[in-house]
Amino acid sequence: MTLQRLLIAYLMVVVLVQALFAAFPGIDLAVSALFADGSRGFAWAEGVAPTVNLLVRRMGELAIFLLLAGILYGVMTGKARGDDLRLMAYPLLCITVACGLVVNYILKSHIGRARPDTLAEFGGSAQFTPSWQVVxxxxxxxxFTSGEASMAASLAIPAVAILWPHLSRTRGRVLAVLVAAAYVAFTSVLRIGLGRHFLSDTVFSVLFAAGFALALYPVLGIARARKHLPVLSPRRRALELAEQRGVF
Incomplete structure (x- = not known):
C-alpha cells in the first residue's frame, strides 16, 4: 500500500471515529462502566494493575532513553550518520510532537475533561463531557487525551514502519502488526480500566501518533533509510540470496 493510500485510509478513519464519538458520546461512559463497580469506583485501581501500568510506562520511557542515548552516542562518535540517525529520530520526533506537544502540552492543558474516576457516575463529583468539548x-x-497511549503508539507505529521491508511477506508482517497493536491496546485498556481515561481519549491519542508518523515518514526519508537498517539488512540480503538459490 502506497503512502498516498495510507493517508486516504487514515483520513477516512479519523472522520469515522470523530463522527462516532460525536454522535454517541455515551460510548465512553458505557466502556468505562465495564471496569467500574458502580459508585465505588474502579476495582483495577486497588489491584496489581497500577503496578503493571507503571511497568509498561517505564518500559516505554526506557525505549525513549535508549533511542536518545543512541543518537547522542552516534553523533559524538561518528558511528551513526544519515540514515541511522533518521531511523532513530523517527519515533523520537513522533513522541515529541504527538505525545509531548499535542497531547500533553495543548490538549491536556486546555480541554479540561474530567477523568472517569472523578465522575459522579463512578463515585466522584465531576460531570461527564464528550471528547473535544472545552470545559x-x-x-x-x-x-483528554491519553499520554501513555500516544507514547505507546508513537513507539509502535514507527517501529513497524522501519522493520517492514525486513519482514517476511505475510507471517512476519502480520506478527509485527499484531504485536504492535497488542502493545498499544494493552496500554490503552490499562488506562481505561484504572479509570484514568475514556475510550475516546486513547483512540484519539493513537490517531495523533499515526498521523504524525505518516507525516514524518516522507520528511525523514524513512522509505530509503530503512532499507539499510544495520542490524537486519545483512540478514535480509542473505535470505533473498537463499530464496533465489532455492534454499527456502
Missing part, C-alpha cells in the same frame, strides 16, 4: 471540570492534566 473546566479538570484544572490541569485532564483526561
Amino acid at each position: 473546566a471540570e479538570c484544572v490541569r492534566n485532564s483526561s
